[in-house]
Amino acid sequence: MEVKAKKLAMILLLGALFLSVALGLFVQPATGAEGASLLFSPASGSFTVGSTFNVSIQVNTGGKAINAVKADIKFPPTKLQVVNPSAGTSFISIWVDQPTYSNVAGTISFQGGLPNPGITTNAGIVSTITFRAISPGPAKLTFVDTSRVLANDGQGTDILTSRGDANLELNLAAPEGPVVSSHSHPDQNAWSQNRTINFEWDEIAGATGYSYVFDQNSRTTPLERTDATTSRTTTVMADKDGRWYFHVRAKIESWGGTSHYAVLIDSTPPAAFTPILDPPKPAPGQRAELKFFTTDAMSGIEHYEMQLLYLDDPNQGTPFFTEQTSPVRLPDLPAGKYQVSIRVFDQAGNSTDGKLDFAVATPEAGPILGKKPLLQNTLFTNLALIGAGLLVLALLVWLIARWRRKPQDVIEDIKKLEKETLTKESELAKTIMAARALEEAIEDQVKQDKLNSPANSPSASNAQAAPEPEAQAADFLNPENQEKFDKNP
Numbered sequence: 001m002e003v004k005a006k007k008l009a010m011i012l013l014l015g016a017l018f019l020s021v022a023l024g025l026f027v028q029p030a031t032g033a034e035g036a037s038l039l040f041s042p043a044s045g046s047f048t049v050g051s052t053f054n055v056s057i058q059v060n061t062g063g064k065a066i067n068a069v070k071a072d073i074k075f076p077p078t079k080l081q082v083v084n085p086s087a088g089t090s091f092i093s094i095w096v097d098q099p100t101y102s103n104v105a106g107t108i109s110f111q112g113g114l115p116n117p118g119i120t121t122n123a124g125i126v127s128t129i130t131f132r133a134i135s136p137g138p139a140k141l142t143f144v145d146t147s148r149v150l151a152n153d154g155q156g157t158d159i160l161t162s163r164g165d166a167n168l169e170l171n172l173a174a175p176e177g178p179v180v181s182s183h184s185h186p187d188q189n190a191w192s193q194n195r196t197i198n199f200e201w202d203e204i205a206g207a208t209g210y211s212y213v214f215d216q217n218s219r220t221t222p223l224e225r226t227d228a229t230t231s232r233t234t235t236v237m238a239d240k241d242g243r244w245y246f247h248v249r250a251k252i253e254s255w256g257g258t259s260h261y262a263v264l265i266d267s268t269p270p271a272a273f274t275p276i277l278d279p280p281k282p283a284p285g286q287r288a289e290l291k292f293f294t295t296d297a298m299s300g301i302e303h304y305e306m307q308l309l310y311l312d313d314p315n316q317g318t319p320f321f322t323e324q325t326s327p328v329r330l331p332d333l334p335a336g337k338y339q340v341s342i343r344v345f346d347q348a349g350n351s352t353d354g355k356l357d358f359a360v361a362t363p364e365a366g367p368i369l370g371k372k373p374l375l376q377n378t379l380f381t382n383l384a385l386i387g388a389g390l391l392v393l394a395l396l397v398w399l400i401a402r403w404r405r406k407p408q409d410v411i412e413d414i415k416k417l418e419k420e421t422l423t424k425e426s427e428l429a430k431t432i433m434a435a436r437a438l439e440e441a442i443e444d445q446v447k448q449d450k451l452n453s454p455a456n457s458p459s460a461s462n463a464q465a466a467p468e469p470e471a472q473a474a475d476f477l478n479p480e481n482q483e484k485f486d487k488n489p
Contacts, residue, residue, distance in 0.1 A: 034062040035161030036149040038071060040141055041123075046169040049133045049262075050219045052083055055141065055166060057110065057126040059149060064159060065120045068096075068113035068150040071143060075131075077106035079139040079170055084130040086110075091124045099127060118152030133170040134218070135243055136262050137189040141166035172218070176257020177249045178202050178210065178232070188262040191299040191348035195238040197246070197263050203232060204250040211255070212248040214238075218262070220247045224255045238265045241298045266298040266348035273354045275342050282360050284335050290328045292342045292354060299347030307343070311357075312336040333360045 037060040047053050057071050069092065075082075085099040085108055092112035101108040110127050133139075143163035151157045172188070178201035185197050201210070209228025213220050214236040228251055238244050246261040273294035282288040292304065305321035306328060313336070321343055330340075342354045 035159045036061050036064065036066060037162040037164065038069075038126075038143050038147055038149065038160065039123075039164040040166035043164060043166050044168065046171055047133045048174075049136050049170055049172050049260075052130055052132045054128050054130050056128045058123045059126055060122050061120050061124070061149070062159065062161075063120065065118040065152040066149055066159070067116065067118035067152040068148070068156070069110070069126050070146070070148040070150075071108075071110045071126055072146045073108040073129075074142050074144050075106045075108070076139050077103055079133065079135055079137055080106075080131045080168075081134055082108060082129060083132050086127050086129075089125055090127050091119055091121070092126060113150070116152060136170050136172050139168045139170055141168070172260045172262060173258075175259040177259040178204055180246060180248055180259050180261040182246075182261065182263070185263050189264070191264045191266045191346070193265075193267045193348050193350060195265055195267060196235065197238065197244075198233070198235050199246050199248075199261065200233040201248055201259070204252065204256070206252045207250040209251045210248055211251070212246065214244060214246050216242055216244055218243075218245050218260060220245065221258050222247050222249050224251070238263065241266050241268055264299070264348075266296075266346060266350065268296075268298060269350040269352045270294050270296040270301060270344045270346050272352060273342075273344075275340060275354050275356045277340075277356060277358055280358065282330075282333070282358075283362060284360055285332055287332055288330050288358075290326070290330055290340060290342075290356075292326045292344075294344055294352065294354070296346040296350075302345045302347050302349075305343045305345075307341040309339045309341075310336060311339055335360050335362060 039058045039060065041056040041058050045053075057073070059066070059069055081103045082101045085101045090112075091114065092110075093114045095112040097109070097111045099108070099110050108129060112126075142165050147160060147163060148158050149160040151159045180199060180201045182197060182199050184194060185192050197214075199212075209225070209230055210232065211222040211225045211228050212234065213222045236246070242265060244263040244265060246263065247258050249258045250256050271294045273292060275290055275292040278289045278291065279286070290306075295301070304324055304326065306318075306324040307321045308318045308330070310333075321341075324342075337357070337359050339355060339357050343351050344354070345351045
């Protein structure tokens with residue numbers, strides 16, 4: 001019984017251990033499952049043109065401690081302008097870079113952190129931006145891809161998983177005076193090429209006159225005119241492109257509030273440009289890539305359209321324009337001449353055409369003889385190959401012969417030089433020996449003359465028997481008498 005009890009206890013213990021492991025594998029903790037988020041507050045709202053308002057940048061750490069935040073923001077500079085990039089409070093205690101912004105590019109950047117142990121928060125304020133609304137219409141704030149939220153884990157792990165946008169609506173001030181409309185420019189948020197604008201406004205009960213102004217300031221108040229018009233329509237002219245505003249107020253017993261109406265004018269087409277083809281001279285079967293780009297100074301680019309004409313056959317190609325985006329991969333074109341036209345439109349409907357002429361042709365294989373390439377002519381090809389072969393063979397023979405004969409010539413020259421050197425050396429030795437023999441003969445003759453002097457005069461017969469020195473020298477210089485001198489020094 002005691003053994004059975006121990007076995008039962010062991011089985012229960014193993015079962016409990018198995019159950020705990022299973023629960024540990026399949027039950028995950030709820031905290032820390034999500035990453036961090038960057039958000040705008042407010043994320044939506046309506047604001048009046050000319051007014052200022054604040055938008056906060058908030059971070060939700062998702063239950064994890066963080067110690068650094070990098071927030072890069074994009075906003076429409078034609079709708080909003082930054083007044084103060086860092087108003088209000090912030091949990092950031094160390095700014096890596098001071099907040100920076102550009103009202104031209106429409107960008108804002110924050111980068112900072114805090115020391116260990118960091119912060120865990122659901123709505124921590126990174127900073128607060130003060131904006132001014134400068135023109136009516138929708139305005140969107142976004143966090144760009146370079147934004148980061150770094151965990152306090154010693155490794156700087158980026159845990160940012162979501163980025164929220166802010167969608168704002170910017171409106172002109174509510175009418176405090178007459179309600180204004182325009183049948184020539186009915187949409188205050190749409191760009192127009194037409195610089196002539198017609199306005200009309202509702203009648204104000206008891207009004208004795210109206211004062212109005214047309215300018216480029218969104219908050220102008222018309223003057224209190226003594227010659228106020230009683231008409232409720234007018235036509236004005238915008239003398240240049242840009243954002244214009246019509247302001248009108250009524251006089252009853254005193255001058256009332258001002259109403260505003262926005263007009264967007266852009267009568268200038270986009271900048272001139274020329275499409276680029278890569279490669280510039282495609283061959284049949286080679287699909288070239290067409291690239292194009294331009295800019296518009298006022299309203300911005302709306303879209304591009306493309307037309308492809310086959311100049312050798314007007315019935316082919318695409319004579320109508322189709323909307324495209326750069327780059328465009330052209331179809332497989334047969335050989336011939338082509339013209340491609342890119343038409344770009346801005347937001348006001350102005351357009352500019354960029355044209356490019358190009359040809360699709362098979363690369364030439366060689367020089368042309370009449371209408372047929374020479375290398376495609378069988379006779380010419382055979383003759384050229386035979387001639388080239390003979391020329392190469394002759395060159396090889398000449399090089400081999402030169403290579404083999406050159407060492408032999410050098411050896412023969414060396415042997416010849418050695419033979420001539422030995423001959424000259426032998427002749428020079430003989431000459432030296434003859435000179436020495438002559439010198440000894442002369443010395444002997446001088447001694448003999450001294451003996452034959454009157455003091456020691458020998459017999460006449462002995463004097464006559466001695467040979468003369470000149471004759472003896474002559475015999476010595478004669479090679480035939482060389483042995484004679486060798487025997488009688």
